[in-house]
Amino acid sequence: MAAPCGRPVHMFLLAGQSNMSGRGELPDVPEEKDERLLVLGSDGTWKTAQHPLHYDKPEKAGVGPGLAFARGVVDFLPAPVGLLPCAFGGSEIRRWLADGDLFKAAVAKVERGRALGGVLRGIIWHQGESNSSSQEDASQYAQRLREALRQLRLACGCADIPIILGELGLEFLAGDSFAFVEVVNEAIIEIGDGEPNTSLVSSAGLRHKGDRLHFCSSSADELGRRYAWRWLEMTGHVNLSLRTLVGSTLDPRLAGRPDASSPQLQVVQGYGTQKLEAPVLD
Incomplete structure (x- = not known):
């Protein structure tokens, strides 16, 4: 399917690992x-979007934030929204650097989308769990993430494209597999807060x-609605009335910067505190 009715498709790249895949x-x-x-389907054509969007691991595919994000922005755009599913479960940051397989695949999807009438409007990113078990990996994460995003912008030919990073699930990730999750999350906050045309969404209150x-x-x-709110804010679609109406709901305090009286890691209500087997990063 080419661009519907000849109109350009406003494309958004969905990047990261399983919590972006869904x-x-x-x-x-x-x-x-x-x-x-x-x-953009696995056959390289536009299809009407529905869950699951990703096909990285079809037997595990489910609901991710991408479709809710698209629903949140489509009414503010004069053309269809096209999602480019590029996330891959369990992927480490190295695979998103310029010589990595997932980086190359993502750039190829952007190029394919453009050939079908698309214009890249943003990148939403959720990755880092797979780099949270090792102190060495976690300590290098900020440098690698910053470089991955810089290279991705350049390869897509969009030096100022909005990129929105999502916090990791600090309120439930625990155990040896995530021993350094706070270090990785702080790197995500640092880059989301400090890099030009880059922003951040909170994971506060989200459940597993x-x-x-x-x-x-x-x-x-x-999470998808929070990404949508942030993109609308970054691109000038949010006025004072809209912020007053829904801003506090869609822009909660970062989980990585809790109130002084709250523990950094807390058990989400409804789940027990017993020791669990280390989860498989997929």
């Missing part, structure tokens, strides 16, 4: 499709699906 529970009943929301690793469907949707 591992939330799929709905029992298929959701109503919105013909304005497209996804029972595995202390992956966002449940409702939290994945909420």
Whole structure:
């Protein structure tokens, strides 16, 4: 499918690992499709978007933040929204550097989308869990992430494209696999706060699906809405009235910067505190 009705497609690259791919529970009943929301399929054509968007690991694919993000921005754009699913479960930051396989695949998808009438409008990113088990990996994460994003912008030919980073799930990630998750998350905050045309969304209050690793469907949707709010804010679509109406809901305090009276890592209500097996990063 080419660009519908000859109109340009406003493209957004979905990058990172499994919490961007989506591992939330799929709905029992298929959701109503919105013909304005497209996804670049595995065959390289535009299709009407629906869960699951990603096909990195089809047997595990579920609900991620991408579709809720698209629903949140489409009414502010004069053309269809096209999602480029590039995240891959369990992927480390090295695979997103310029010589990495996922970096190259993402750039190829941007080029394919452009050939089908697309214009890249932003990148939303959620990655870092796979770099949280080792002190060495965590200590190098900020440098590697900064370089990966710089190279991705250059390779896509968009030096000032908005990039939005998502915090990791500090409220439930625990155990040896995530021993240095706070270090990695602080790097994400540092870059989201400090780099030009780069921003950040909070993971505060988001819940896991029972595995202390992956966002449940409702939290994945909420994360997508937070990404949408931030992109609208970055691109000048948010006025004072809109901020007053919904800003406090979609822009909560960062989980990585809790109130002094709150523990940095807290058990999400409804889940026990017993020791669990280390989750598989997928």
